[in-house]
Amino acid sequence: MSTGPSSKVKVGSSQPSEASLKSKRGMFRKDLHHMMYGFGDDANPLPETVALVEDIVVEYVTNLVHKAEDVATKRGNLFAKDFLFLIRKDLPKLNRCTELLSLDEDIKQAKKITWRDED
Structure with a gap:
C-alpha cells in the first residue's frame, strides 16, 4: 500500500x-x-x-x-523511431510523421547543396 x-x-x-x-x-x-x-x-x-x-x-x-x-x-537515447513505434497502429499519424521526416531530410539535403554552391 x-x-x-x-x-x-x-x-x-x-x-x-x-x-x-x-x-x-x-x-x-x-x-x-x-x-x-x-x-x-x-x-x-x-x-x-x-x-x-x-x-x-x-x-x-x-x-x-x-x-x-x-x-x-x-x-x-530518444529517437524519432521511438515515436514511430508508438504510433505504428495509427496509420494516418504514422503516414504523416514519415512524410514530415522525409520532407525534413529533403530540406537538409537542399541546404547542404545550397551551402556548397555558395562556397
Missing part, C-alpha cells in the same frame, strides 16, 4: 508535475486558434475552447513522450 501522494510517479522520474504543466499554459493558444479556424471552427473561437484543446494536446504529447522514454530506456 502506498503512503505517498502518488504511487504513479517514480522517484527521479522526468514526469512533470501538475504545476509545471499549468505554467506552460498559453504557449500554443495562438497556433491552436489558427488551426481550429483552419479546420472549420469559428474565426474567433471561445477562449475556453482553445484552452481545453490546448490542455488535451499538451497532455497527449506529454504522455507520448513519456511512453517513448520508456521504450528508449535500454538505449538511453
Whole structure:
C-alpha cells in the first residue's frame, strides 16, 4: 500500500508535475486558434475552447513522450523511431510523421547543396 501522494510517479522520474504543466499554459493558444479556424471552427473561437484543446494536446504529447522514454530506456537515447513505434497502429499519424521526416531530410539535403554552391 502506498503512503505517498502518488504511487504513479517514480522517484527521479522526468514526469512533470501538475504545476509545471499549468505554467506552460498559453504557449500554443495562438497556433491552436489558427488551426481550429483552419479546420472549420469559428474565426474567433471561445477562449475556453482553445484552452481545453490546448490542455488535451499538451497532455497527449506529454504522455507520448513519456511512453517513448520508456521504450528508449535500454538505449538511453530518444529517437524519432521511438515515436514511430508508438504510433505504428495509427496509420494516418504514422503516414504523416514519415512524410514530415522525409520532407525534413529533403530540406537538409537542399541546404547542404545550397551551402556548397555558395562556397
